[in-house]
Amino acid sequence: QKEVEQNSGPLSVPEGAIASLNCTYSDRGSQSFFWYRQYSGKSPELIMSIYSNGDKEDGRFTAQLNKASQYVSLLIRDSQPSDSATYLCAVKGNAGNMLTFGGGTRLMVKP
């Protein structure tokens, strides 16, 4: 059974701070890793994808991957109230195209 685990939160940070979201996964053969943002009642929206160890930056977002530790993280710099949402970690294994989602971490950015 492939598992993707996230702290459900809520993670509360002040506006302008760095939010750090973490995810672990069980399938060591996983190849591709994704962060989605989901506002309440809405669909998941792709923010970042990462495929190799290290950091990947896109604007205020940085994804970090450590395959040896089976760990993925998302950093959000200069957090804004509009970043308040649930952040979903999703993992694609080495066979097939399905994504396995974590339960999500709810982020609250306080003005």
Add this chain to the structure above:
Amino acid sequence: EPEVTQTPSHQVTQMGQEVILRCVPISNHLYFYWYRQILGQKVEFLVSFYNNEISEKSEIFDDQFSVERPDGSNFTLKIRSTKLEDSAMYFCASSGTGETGELFFGEGSRLTVL
């Protein structure tokens, strides 16, 4: 920007009735998916579809469920005899080559079974 569209946005049905949820994937995408999310729970994989056939399905996707691509644009999910526990948000998603795995989701169809 291309997007996945889903209809209806909300459907209320009686237990035991058949429901069809419709999706129009992004036009040049080749892989299509249905996921569901019960209120307050994880996004769960149901089925993936490629080259006019099911490529993967989960344990949730039992004989009550079926998928079809009746024409060049639509992708449908049918639930033959709905149960109370089928109440959820159903998301359609599509991806391009499948190699990167980037899925793009529609806005969802909320199904309420009474």
